[in-house]
Amino acid sequence: MWETIIIQPFTNVLLLINSLVHNFGVSIILFTILIRLLTHPLTVQQFKATKAMQGLQEDPRYKKIQEKYKNDKEKLSQEQMKLYQEKGIKPLGSCLPTLIQLPLILGLYQSVTKAMASSPFEFFQLEKIIYPKLINAAELLPLEHQFLWMDLGQPERINLFGLSIPLLAIIVVATTFLQSKLLQPPTSANDQSAMLTKSMSIYMPILMGFMAYSLASGLAIYFLTSNVFGIIQYAILGRANWSNIFPFLKKKDEDTKTGKGKKEIVDVEPEDIPEPEEEPEEKTVNMKPVMPKKKRPQRKKRK
């Protein structure tokens, strides 16, 4: 099922691209870009939903609910749902596009692996899934596995000054780190999601670097292309927080806010403008809760 719906068509498209460009390294790059372009609308949708959720977290009503029901999880979730409905926010809106993208990205990874068949068994499995009307397998296969200095079927190493250096793995680590950093929202250090994103920006590069170091370089090229595409995509969508990479930009922003620097004209979408704060029912913020005075039960006098 998975093979027929995802792997087979993906592999055939990858091979079709290869039959046009006659270079498997370039084919992997083009195919990755193609899949990422196809999933672009989902990414945009995901960004919008994330932005709306982030905006909501700054909403005074949201903060008030968090504070008020911090000891009653059930009530808290009910009130949050009410607020989501009121604001027209779908809580799964940021997860759903990711979930839809995941099988496609996994399929992309598997089809690259499949096309790099490196043994008779793998080669036979590849030949079995080729659409004969689309691709002339006898002419096209096996694919040329040399790309620049790399053997695409082998983990990449480059010999520099007598040392065998995993250059591609290092670049994958750097681009994964860059990508994670750019996605990190500029929020307070205590924010839970910011903490999660921060830790992701540490562990994801390690994980991806390890995979690029151990797996065939064809897959490392896919990781690298995907990262570079992601960075460009964030930049175009205006979601890249460059100040996380270049701290002087943050300082510049702060200066602008405090009026020290030049004023910047910022496009603000209507949904970003916080709603006017409602009159709080009870003045509980930053105040000790005032307990109603209870009447002390009168003691019965003993006779």
Added chain:
Amino acid sequence: MKKTYVLLITVFIGITLLLSACVPGPRVTGSPGITLSGDMVFVSYSNFVYGLDAATGSMEWAYPDEADNQVVFYAPPLVTDEFVYVGDLANEFHKLEKESGKLVWTYPDASSYYIGQAAEANGVIYVPCNDGALYALDDQDGKFLWKFETGHYIWAQPQITEDAIFVSSMDHFVYAISKDGDELWSQELAGAVVSTPLLSEDGSTLFVGSLGAQMVALDTSNGEIIWTFDSAESVWGNAILIENALYFADSAGNIYVLDAEKGEQLWKIELGSPIVGGLTGIEGGFTLATEDGVMKAFDTEGTPLWESTPGGEIIQAPAVNEEFVIVGSINGDNLLYGFNLSGVQIWSTTPEN
């Protein structure tokens, strides 16, 4: 908050450890390489090369002593009177003692790994490699003599005559090389060549099946095509010669029998299931395994002799000697199955060290 942070770190460390455990050197999936020699069967699979008793399937030795995730074997071993030669997926080629499995020497300098079976002649070991080169090594000490580079992987065993070495490559070419490593001639075919070319008895003709759905006969003196036969699908497996008839199979499940001199079809059998490993000659006929795990034997006229179903997927030709037929299967109940020449299964095993 702290709990979430700790949980996240734990999950990532867990995933990293899991991946490090799962990832061997090159991620290649293969089927067992099997060679039958005398009363022993030699099998390369996963992290070991095994020496087994051909009569019982019991393990005599395993090499290396302990599994190393980086070292994986799929190439069929070359077995001579005293030694076993086999390449691994960590780019090393090993010479072992046949009786004990003890290491004699290794050649570690190839730039890729080994899938094809080596060949030996006059004290020189000819080793096909996935870096596209055929390496000539000194049998005594594993010293590099020369290498001949082709355009792609070499998975087929080289064939050797007095004057030349014939090697087919996945680059769609067949090459004739002198004993000094110089090219004598090359011939382009319709597709990549996985199967081992077959030399005629007098060494004048080389029969080569390709993934371009063709069987060709080449003149070994100059590489010129004597005849071409178009099969329905790609030819993956080895051909055999019985008297003056050439027997081979294609991936559509057809067994063709041709006049070896003229390339004309004499008769064919349609089995319907892909035959990947090719055919192996037995007394009075031939045996084969279909990809869907069925063993079959026929006489030279195409009359079925016996059939057995070990199961799993079989993509290699059965290994045969005067007493036994051994076949390797993947994704089945066991890895190896032993039969007598009447097709009666006598043992099955999955060797574990």
